[in-house]
Amino acid sequence: MKRYQEDFIALAREHNVLKFGEFTLKSGRTSPYFFNAGAFATGAALAALGRYYAQCIVEAGVEFDVLLGPAYKGIPLATATAIALSDHHGRDVPFAYNRKEAKAHGEGGVLVGAPLDGRVLVIDDVMTAGTAVTEVIGLIEQSGARFAGVVIGLDRQERGQGVLSAVQEIELTHGAPVISLIGMSDIIEYVEQDGDLAQDGVLAAMRNYRTKYGVQCTN
Numbered sequence: 759m760k761r762y763q764e765d766f767i768a769l770a771r772e773h774n775v776l777k778f779g780e781f782t783l784k785s786g787r788t789s790p791y792f793f794n795a796g797a798f799a800t801g802a803a804l805a806a807l808g809r810y811y812a813q814c815i816v817e818a819g820v821e822f823d824v825l826l827g828p829a830y831k832g833i834p835l836a837t838a839t840a841i842a843l844s845d846h847h848g849r850d851v852p853f854a855y856n857r858k859e860a861k862a863h864g865e866g867g868v869l870v871g872a873p874l875d876g877r878v879l880v881i882d883d884v885m886t887a888g889t890a891v892t893e894v895i896g897l898i899e900q901s902g903a904r905f906a907g908v909v910i911g912l913d914r915q916e917r918g919q920g921v922l923s924a925v926q927e928i929e930l931t932h933g934a935p936v937i938s939l940i941g942m943s944d945i946i947e948y949v950e951q952d953g954d955l956a957q958d959g960v961l962a963a964m965r966n967y968r969t970k971y972g973v974q975c976t977n
């Protein structure tokens with residue numbers, strides 16, 4: 759793991775973002791772990807997140823014209839990433855986000871911020887089955903813009919709608935990269951190194967879950 763990946767996991771544990779137990783996911787799957795990015799709820803945590811996402815984008819060399827943070831948890835992530843790209847990489851990029859429900863008064867609509875023009879890079883927290891990102895790609899295409907890829911904090915490295923991983927499905931269908939800060943394999947590595955978690959049966963539950971829903975590592 760790279761230094762910023764270890765720091766990202768440490769930050770997630772410190773803020774109780776990465777939890778172990780029993781959780782129901784958007785896909786209906788029952789998971790022994792959950793990554794609640796909403797608990798990154800301080801200015802310093804968001805500033806650090808922005809730096810990690812920005813570093814990941816710069817290292818990946820992905821080309822884009824505008825950042826898009828999907829509601830809800832993608833919104834502060836895209837904001838923090840835009841600030842970090844400006845502060846630490848000298849790149850002042852436009853960013854936008856969407857509403858889950860269209861606004862019927864005032865300016866109206868579902869999009870807020872910069873217009874979706876050109877290549878749009880989506881910034882989100884987690885990918886499981888890929889449903890959320892697929893929806894937001896629809897929004898980008900309806901706006902006449904082009905999907906340039908997605909950067910996620912955690913790739914859960916799970917199957918999408920078929921036998922391929924959600925990441926492979928998105929990459930094959932849309933011809934754009936899915937870039938992640940960490941994958942489930944990194945969390946398993948973290949659990950393996952933590953004697954208490956391994957003893958509590960977390961490691962066994964994680965491995966069982968990976969057997970049921972996982973795919974080979976994609977990062």
Ligand SMILES: O=P(O)(O)OC[C@H]1O[C@H](OP(=O)(O)OP(=O)(O)O)[C@H](O)[C@@H]1O
Pocket residue numbers: 784785828829830831832882883884885886887888889890891924
């Ligand atoms: O890959 P998927 O199976 O779609 O699941 C992952 C998505 O689900 C959650 O979003 P949710 O729609 O619950 O919205 P939130 O940001 O409002 O929590 C999470 O933030 C991911 O974006």
Ligand SMILES: O=C(O)c1cc(=O)[nH]c(=O)[nH]1
Pocket residue numbers: 782783784785791792793794795883884885886887
């Ligand atoms: O699949 C999901 O719904 C999901 C998984 C996860 O770890 N975190 C999250 O916010 N959503």
